[in-house]
Amino acid sequence: xxxxxxxxxxxxxxxxxxxxxxxxxxxxxxTVRAVDGVSLTLRRGKTLGLVGESGSGxxxxxxxxxxxxxxxxxxxxxxxxxxxxxxxxDRRRLRSTLQMxxxxxxxxxxxxxxxxxxxxEAYAIHPDVTPPGGRDKAVRELLDRVGLxxxxxxxxxxxxxxxxxxxxxxxxxxxxxxxxxxxxxxVSALDVSIQGQVVxxxxxxxxxxxxxxxxxxxxxxxxxxxxxxxxxxxxxRIVEAGGDAEVYDRTSHPYTRALMSAVPVPDPTRREDRAIxxxxxxxxxxxxxxxxxxxxxxxxxxxxxxxxSGETRPDGARIPSVCRHDSPKLAPxxxxxxxxxxxxxxxxxxx
Amino acid sequence: MSDPSVSALxxxxxxxxxxxxxxxxxxxxxxxxxxxxxxxxxxxLFFLFMATFPWVFTDKDPQRCDIADSRIPPxxxxxxxxxxxxxxxxxxLAELVYGSRPSLLLAFLVVGASVLIGIVLGTLSGxxxxxxxxxxxxxxxxxxxxxxxxxxxxxLSLFRTVDLGDGLLATIIQPAIVLTMFGWxxxxxxVRASVLETKNLDYVTAARVLGASDAxxxxxxxxxxxxxxxxxxxxxxxxxxxxxxxxxxxxxxxVRPPAVSWGIMITEGSEWFTGGSQYLLLFPLxxxxxxxxxxxxxxxxxxxxxDPKLR
Numbered sequence: 100x101x102x103x104x105x106x107x108x109x110x111x112x113x114x115x116x117x118x119x120x121x122x123x124x125x126x127x128x129x130t131v132r133a134v135d136g137v138s139l140t141l142r143r144g145k146t147l148g149l150v151g152e153s154g155s156g157x158x159x160x161x162x163x164x165x166x167x168x169x170x171x172x173x174x175x176x177x178x179x180x181x182x183x184x185x186x187x188x189d190r191r192r193l194r195s196t197l198q199m200x201x202x203x204x205x206x207x208x209x210x211x212x213x214x215x216x217x218x219x220e221a222y223a224i225h226p227d228v229t230p231p232g233g234r235d236k237a238v239r240e241l242l243d244r245v246g247l248x249x250x251x252x253x254x255x256x257x258x259x260x261x262x263x264x265x266x267x268x269x270x271x272x273x274x275x276x277x278x279x280x281x282x283x284x285x286v287s288a289l290d291v292s293i294q295g296q297v298v299x300x301x302x303x304x305x306x307x308x309x310x311x312x313x314x315x316x317x318x319x320x321x322x323x324x325x326x327x328x329x330x331x332x333x334x335x336r337i338v339e340a341g342g343d344a345e346v347y348d349r350t351s352h353p354y355t356r357a358l359m360s361a362v363p364v365p366d367p368t369r370r371e372d373r374a375i376x377x378x379x380x381x382x383x384x385x386x387x388x389x390x391x392x393x394x395x396x397x398x399x400x401x402x403x404x405x406x407x408s409g410e411t412r413p414d415g416a417r418i419p420s421v422c423r424h425d426s427p428k429l430a431p432x433x434x435x436x437x438x439x440x441x442x443x444x445x446x447x448x449x450x
Numbered sequence: 451m452s453d454p455s456v457s458a459l460x461x462x463x464x465x466x467x468x469x470x471x472x473x474x475x476x477x478x479x480x481x482x483x484x485x486x487x488x489x490x491x492x493x494x495l496f497f498l499f500m501a502t503f504p505w506v507f508t509d510k511d512p513q514r515c516d517i518a519d520s521r522i523p524p525x526x527x528x529x530x531x532x533x534x535x536x537x538x539x540x541x542x543l544a545e546l547v548y549g550s551r552p553s554l555l556l557a558f559l560v561v562g563a564s565v566l567i568g569i570v571l572g573t574l575s576g577x578x579x580x581x582x583x584x585x586x587x588x589x590x591x592x593x594x595x596x597x598x599x600x601x602x603x604x605x606l607s608l609f610r611t612v613d614l615g616d617g618l619l620a621t622i623i624q625p626a627i628v629l630t631m632f633g634w635x636x637x638x639x640x641v642r643a644s645v646l647e648t649k650n651l652d653y654v655t656a657a658r659v660l661g662a663s664d665a666x667x668x669x670x671x672x673x674x675x676x677x678x679x680x681x682x683x684x685x686x687x688x689x690x691x692x693x694x695x696x697x698x699x700x701x702x703x704x705v706r707p708p709a710v711s712w713g714i715m716i717t718e719g720s721e722w723f724t725g726g727s728q729y730l731l732l733f734p735l736x737x738x739x740x741x742x743x744x745x746x747x748x749x750x751x752x753x754x755x756x757d758p759k760l761r
Contacts, residue, residue: 165659194661207652211674217653220670224662271656 105179106311107141107164107197107279112173113335114159118385131385133159135335136173138429139313141279144305146312148326148343150319150358154381156335157315158202161283164313165199166190177279195228195275202284204264208256214267215252218242221274228275241270246300262293266300273304279311286321298325319362323347331355334384334392337429341437351432351439353399378414391442394422403443419443477755487751493744494685497737501550508544512710515540521727536715536730537722545710546733552711553741556622557691560629561684567630568637568680573668575638576645576676587642590635598632599697605631606703621709625698629691636687637680644676651675678756686749689742696738712738 114134119125134156141147151157162168164175166182175182177196185193201207208217219238222229230237239249245266256264265285272280282301286294302325304310316322322329323343330340331354339352350356360375377396382388388395400418404410410420421442429438481487500507519539522531533542575586605628614620648654654671662670692712698704699713707714712734719730 162655167655167658191661194659199656199659201652201656203652207656209653209657209671209675212670220657220662221660224660224666268656271660275660 104142105140106143106177107139107313108174108176108179109137109139109160109164110174110176112137112160112163112175113171114156114163114168115171129385131383132335132387133384134163134170135384135387137332137335137337139330139337139340141311141313142327143278143311144309145327146305146314146325148322148329149313149315149332150317150322150329151332152317152358152381154384155332156384157317157332158283159335160332161199161281161313161315164281165197166193191225195225196277197279197281198272198275198277200265200268200272200280200282200285203288204261204268205288207268208264210256213253213255214242214247214259217256217267218252218270218274221271225275237274238270241273242267244273244304245270246296260293261289262296265289265293265297269297269300269304273308276308278309279313281313281315283315284317285314287316287318294321301325319358331358334381334387336392336440337438338393338441339439340429341432341434341439345432345434345437349433349437351437351444352441353397353443354393355439357398390421390423390425391427391440393441394418397422399441399443477752480755481751484751486747490744490747490751493740494748497550497741497744498554500547501554504547504551507547508541510541510544512540512544512548513708521722521730523727524729533733534727534729536718537727542715542730542733545715546712546737549710549712549715549734550737550741551618552622552705552709553692553695553713553738555618556626556629556695556705557688559622559626560633560691561687563626563630564633564687565637565680565684567634568639569641569673569677571634572638572641573645573673573676576642577649577664577668577672583642586638590638593632593635596632598629598694601632602628602694602698603701603703606698610703610706616709618709621705625695625704629694633687633691637683640680640683641676644679645672648672648676682749682753682756684749685745685752689745689749692738692742692745 112134113132113136115130115132117127118129118131120128137156137160139147139149149157149160159168163170170183177193182190182193212220215235215238218241219234222234222237232240235252238252242249242252247263247266247270251259256267259267265288269285280301285301286297289297298321301312301314305312312325314322314325326343328341329343329346330337331346331352332338333354339346339350339355346355347359350359357375357377375398377398379396382392382395391397394400395412397418400422401416404417404419406417410418410423412418412423419442425442427440427442427444429440430444431437432439432444515535516539519531519535520537522535522539524534524542525531531541531543533546535541536545571586575583602625606624609624612624614623649667649672654667657667657671695704695711696713696716699706699711700717702717704713705711715734716731716738719727719732719734722728723731
């Protein structure tokens with residue numbers, strides 16, 4: 100894509116962790132593929148929602164993007180420049196392009212530092228980004244910006260509520276005036292009433308500052324509210340991606356459909372619609388299933404299987420042989436920007 | 451904020467928040483309410499004051515002894531020798547007062563140096579892991595398997611002929627070095643464990659995402675949060691060193707005469723315990739027990755007060 104609007108592009112990104120056994124001589128007995136060939140595109144001023152169960156590799160992807168972990172394969176391009184080729188000074192500058200908002204507001208703030216120190220730390224690390232008015236003034240403005248009382252700069256994190264702490268975390272990320280914000284489940288740990296406030300704050304900041312968000316969540320309704328585009332992850336891979344209308348209304352992947360049916364619907368008369376229940380847990384990423392990673396839990400595969408197919412999975416259901424042996428590629432669906440990785444994707448919406 | 455009702459709500463919530471309180475002031479509050487802590491603190495401070503300003507408590511010189519005054523029993527506050535004299539005719543009160551100096555100074559030196567070493571090595575080993583951790587952790591294990599008393603006996607008797615002079619520091623420097631050599635491992639392990647726990651917290655990752663240097667992360671983020679558990683060990687460790695000093699003096703390899711320490715007084719006094727002068731043993735032993743007990747109680751309570759799970 101040569102689009103100049105693309106601020107962040109990820110190409111075939113992978114991260115695997117070796118599994119070692121033994122005390123003295125550590126043998127490598129396998130690898131955990133936390134992220135396994137992920138490609139994403141984030142456009143200026145837009146929000147890309149990344150959805151998946153726990154353990155699907157969402158948080159690892161976030162850590163790769165902010166440079167806390169090194170990828171084993173693949174590229175991260177910020178404004179078209181490959182991050183891994185940057186020198187020390189440029190990498191430092193990258194810190195002020197890409198920032199992160201954390202999930203747990205109780206562990207993401209240093210309990211021994213005052214709010215002023217937490218938010219102002221960015222200016223101590225990067226003296227060059229300190230605004231002309233000085234550090235204290237900048238911190239007060241940031242607190243005001245995120246809806247906190249600027250007079251509370253000397254208070255400590257434990258004196259704030261969860262929602263307020265999350266606002267402090269957002270202020271800290273905004274201090275270096277980033278253009279891209281990686282939000283790793285920023286509202287999952289908050290009460291529902293507070294979630295709305297924080298999501299609204301994020302949307303407001305996006306409009307005012309032209310930020311681009313990679314919004315990681317497992318709550319589909321929050322993602323639908325904030326995201327322009329959605330990507331669904333399963334076992335380290337993207338299984339479906341596209342505009343939010345496409346993914347939500349013309350769902351092509353059986354996994355996405357199952358996730359959607361798990362969203363609580365505040366309407367008792369529609370209780371019967373919640374038909375899809377996935378059995379079991381997500382398989383271990385150290386030993387992923389062959390072929391399509393999802394075939395062990397797929398509700399669609401048994402319904403499309405040829406009765407004469409000899410392939411059965413552990414629960415006894417017959418599945419198409421292609422699901423077991425071929426890994427499906429992300430393929431365009433009805434619209435070219437809507438991608439899904441399923442051999443029988445087109446069948447899904449009709450069911 | 452564009453939504454006035456929301457900002458009003460937030461403002462209200464913060465206004466009604468808890469009063470300003472830090473981790474340490476919380477712990478201090480908890481401690482202040484316990485009578486045993488107050489008693490222990492008074493005793494510990496009393497002996498510390500005595501060691502710092504010995505001339506307030508006695509006008510005699512413990513080294514100026516008159517053999518003619520040998521073994522005068524305690525005359526209490528009426529006589530010239532309130533706590534009596536020892537076999538050489540030295541004033542027991544003066545000895546007790548001046549004898550607290552090497553004991554306490556040694557304890558603070560050893561614990562201070564051990565904690566410092568422990569913090570530095572524990573932080574490095576927990577933060578960098580890998581080869582640094584392997585070297586430090588194995589060294590810790592090597593020192594841990596050597597029994598303290600055996601090592602102290604060996605090293606101190608090897609160097610017992612080395613004369614370093616008469617100063618207060620010179621009399622305790624040898625035991626101080628040996629006790630530090632075999633005292634730093636516990637702190638290293640404690641610090642390493644808390645650093646391991648702390649360094650994976652989100653605020654450390656946040657600092658890394660901001661581009662903070664390793665030194666900044668260690669000193670601003672990891673150490674202040676990892677050090678709490680170690681401070682609780684300090685009073686107990688001070689008590690242990692005071693006790694060990696007495697043992698070494700008793701074995702004749704710690705602080706040596708003519709310098710005076712409680713351990714030396716206990717050694718000398720024990721010879722006359724059955725000879726009718728029990729006070730020569732009981733006075734220094736009482737001081738030693740009171741000090742050790744005070745520091746142990748302080749350490750125990752400090753640990754409780756700093757433990758967030760007991761709050």
